[in-house]
Amino acid sequence: MTAPPFGRLLTAMVTPFDADGRVDLDRAAELADHLVDELGHDGLVVNGTAGESPTTSDAEKADVLRVVLDAVGDRAAVLTGVGTFDTAHSCELAEQAAKLGAAGLLVVTPYYSKPPQSGLLQHFRAVADATDVPVMLYDIPHRSGVPILTDTMLRLAEHPHVVAVKDAKGDLVATASVTAATDLAYYSGEDALTLPLLSVGAVGVVGTSTHFCGAETKAMIEAYVGGDVAGALALHRRLLPLFTGIFATSGAILVKAGLALQGRSVGGLRLPLLEATEADRQALAACLTSVGLPAGTA
Secondary structure, three states, rough: OOOOOOEEEEEEHHHHHHOOEEEOOOHHHHHHHHHHHOOOEEEEEEHHHHHHHHHHHHHHHHHHHHHHHHHHHHOOEEEEEOOOOOOOOHHHHHHHHHOOOOOEEEEEEEOOOOHHHHHHHHHHHHHHHHHHOEEEEEHHHHHHHHOHHHHHHHHHOOOOOEEEEEEEEEOOHHHHHHHHOOOEEEEEHHHHHHHHHHHOOOOOOEEEEEEHHHHHHHHHHHHHOOEEEEEEEEHHHHHHHHHHHOOOOOOHHHHHHHHHHHHOOOOOOOOOOOOOHHHHHHHHHHHHOOOOOOEEEE
């Protein structure tokens, strides 16, 4: 099995905001400490979609990365999202992240413009060439509009800086084909598919529900890697309602609602996202309770 370059359990961390809608750096540090020290995370990804990256400035992204590195960078891998639909801007964000000391770069497929595979290849190579920081490609066609096809992935695997993939494509055959032919470390980008992806060569997860069930998800991964398939399956089945329920609406919306339920409020969201409805909060509280996690009071 390919070695996991950033550990096995990572979370795409939400970005806290204060009452005036500004990035709350103190709470970002506190949340990072909680995820690493109490929930056992090997790494965190900041400034991704769950971190509301479309609505944060480059300067805010730098501040979040800096404070999370200061908080947990000595004991966890801290990656940052740098992907946009503009190759030049993505390279600038990559250079900024490298200067700050990021352990890795998450580079999403350019979205909305629907480039051809040859454009994807040149885009990802340009960002990977911009620094010496290891790159995790983010394949999420249901949001970006374009998948990274297997042949493109195989060619990208030849780049020395491209080391990993966050896989939210939901195509187990494509994943199996790439893991069989390359040393790319695949991380599940769909919480509910973590166990199936491990079976075809993935090494871990970059999760969302793992804001709450990090320890249990890590136990599931370690059980599978250690040969306890039945134990891993039991944990998967127990956690499945949360793996899927956290995406009943935007992951950022429900993560922030769930943290508030647990007494770890990280503030609201920036438009176009809105705070969870009362029905959303009730459903999430029931979901957390059903998998044996604290839900506070909805």
